[in-house]
Amino acid sequence: MSRRRFIKNTILGSMASGVLGQSFKKPSFQNFSGPRIISTWNHGFEANKVAWKNLSSGNGGLTAVELGVRVSEDDPNETSVGLGGLPDRTGKVTLDACIMDKNNDCGSVSFLQNIKNPISVARMVMEKTPHIMLSGKGAYDFAIEQGFKSQNLLTKKSKEAWEKWKKSSDYKPVINIENHDTISMLLIDENQDLFGACTTSGAAWKIHGRVGDSPIIGAGLFLDNDIGAAAATGLGEAVIRTSGSAMVVEVMRQGASPLEACKEIVNRISKIHKNRPEWEYLQVGFIAVNKQGEHAGYSLKKGFNYALHDTKNQKMIDAKYEIE
Ligand code: SD4
Numbered sequence: 333m334s335r336r337r338f339i340k341n342t343i344l345g346s347m348a349s350g351v352l353g354q355s356f357k358k359p360s361f362q363n364f365s366g367p368r369i370i371s372t373w374n375h376g377f378e379a380n381k382v383a384w385k386n387l388s389s390g391n392g393g394l395t396a397v398e399l400g401v402r403v404s405e406d407d408p409n410e411t412s413v414g415l416g417g418l419p420d421r422t423g424k425v426t427l428d429a430c431i432m433d434k435n436n437d438c439g440s441v442s443f444l445q446n447i448k449n450p451i452s453v454a455r456m457v458m459e460k461t462p463h464i465m466l467s468g469k470g471a472y473d474f475a476i477e478q479g480f481k482s483q484n485l486l487t488k489k490s491k492e493a494w495e496k497w498k499k500s501s502d503y504k505p506v507i508n509i510e511n512h513d514t515i516s517m518l519l520i521d522e523n524q525d526l527f528g529a530c531t532t533s534g535a536a537w538k539i540h541g542r543v544g545d546s547p548i549i550g551a552g553l554f555l556d557n558d559i560g561a562a563a564a565t566g567l568g569e570a571v572i573r574t575s576g577s578a579m580v581v582e583v584m585r586q587g588a589s590p591l592e593a594c595k596e597i598v599n600r601i602s603k604i605h606k607n608r609p610e611w612e613y614l615q616v617g618f619i620a621v622n623k624q625g626e627h628a629g630y631s632l633k634k635g636f637n638y639a640l641h642d643t644k645n646q647k648m649i650d651a652k653y654e655i656e
Contacts, residue, residue: 363624364524368642370619370627371400371517372565375410376639377648379403379515384641387519393527394433397517398451401429401529404515405449408487412513415448416487417533419494421501422540425485428547429454429531430465434557440465442547446482447475451531454547465547485533497537514546516553516563518621526561526621528553535568544568550578560584560623562593566616566631570601580620590620591652594630598654602632617651628652 367387369380383400387393405414412418417425429450430440439458441450442465453475457466466474476482486494514532521527530553532546545551545568552568554577555561562580564571571577576597583593597618605611617631619638629638629651636651 365625366643367519367521368621368625368627368640369396369400369517369519370621370629370641371639372515372563372617372619372629373513373637374639374648375404375407375413375515376517377646379517380639380641380646383517383519387521393519393521393525394431394455397519397527397529398431398455400517400519401451401515401531402449405451405531408489411490411493412533412536413515413531414450414533415483415485416490417485418490418536419486419533420536420538420540420542421498421503423486423491423494424540425490425533426538426540426542427485427532428534428544428552429529430547430549430553431455431458431527431529432549432553432555432561433458433527434525434555436555436557438464438549440547440549441467441471441475442543443468443541444471444475446485447472447480448483448485449480451529453478453480454529454531464549467543468541494537501537503537514552514565516546516565516619518555518561518563518619518627520561520621520623520625524623524625526555526557526623528555528561528563530563545571545576548572550575552577554578554581556581556585558623560590560593560621562590562618562620564616564618565636567610567614569610570605570614570616573604574601576601576616576618580618584620584622589628590622590626591628591630594618594620594628595652595654598630598632602654619651630654 386396408416432438562577617636
């Protein structure tokens with residue numbers, strides 16, 4: 333065998349058996365048991381209801397995920413998404429969001445201020461521009477052009493929290509404690525087509541200008557309509573560092589179940605971060621659904637949950653985790 337052929341065969345061989353060094357049973361996509369929606373954290377429960385209603389009334393998966401996550405964006409008591417989100421260290425609420433559909437069409441906004449529904453702006457970026465991501469002032473100007481209303485998103489509650497934080501100015505995000513972080517929603521419809529949305533005000537007390545994983549296709553959200561979808565919550569830097577959601581989907585492509593795939597990437601994040609200063613407060617969680625409708629959530633530390641809505645269930649599920 334020529335050297336070139338040998339190298340090619342070796343590479344193809346290692347891809348087939350899984351570059352992870354473990355082999356997964358290939359999933360069968362024949363046992364699909366109907367549409368379902370999964371969303372991160374407790375606020376996913378109400379968001380799923382609205383998404384489901386839209387899906388059942390024939391509005392399509394994209395509108396369903398958009399209007400679903402808007403429930404959290406609109407709620408002033410959700411301090412990690414949209415209106416009432418906790419601000420950065422200068423007191424500004426800056427929002428990140430992205431949306432993706434079965435055709436790999438996607439749209440995203442980052443570092444957007446004074447617009448309550450970044451997910452809808454992200455959808456317009458997808459549908460009305462030749463681009464995928466708009467950021468900061470440009471994203472704001474585009475939103476205004478499209479008819480969105482400018483408003484102050486800093487509520488009394490979030491302002492008071494910021495003023496209290498300023499006394500210590502200690503940057504240690506407390507993901508889990510409030511148990512209502514970024515909302516990421518994944519949907520598989522009756523045709524087994526996939527859709528996803530992700531929206532957040534990002535890490536509280538971040539440096540002004542910081543953008544997290546949530547508007548980054550491949551980090552906060554990714555889907556491949558032949559394989560499955562995945563989305564993230566938690567410390568965005570850790571998710572970006574590992575291309576988290578894209579990797580979860582790629583591991584599913586190698587035959588892993590959603591749980592095995594989420595676990596694989598959380599383990600990878602864990603290994604990379606063990607000797608880093610943020611280890612002390614690091615939390616990341618992934619949700620994933622495959623083409624068959626199997627779903628899972630998995631996090632680094634205990635405390636992550638996700639909401640499921642399907643034809644039979646409407647419930648919260650505690651995710652499995654690596655560390656107690
Ligand atoms: C971020 N991933 O901006 C978001 C925040 C989050 O649970 O999901 N917190 O890093």
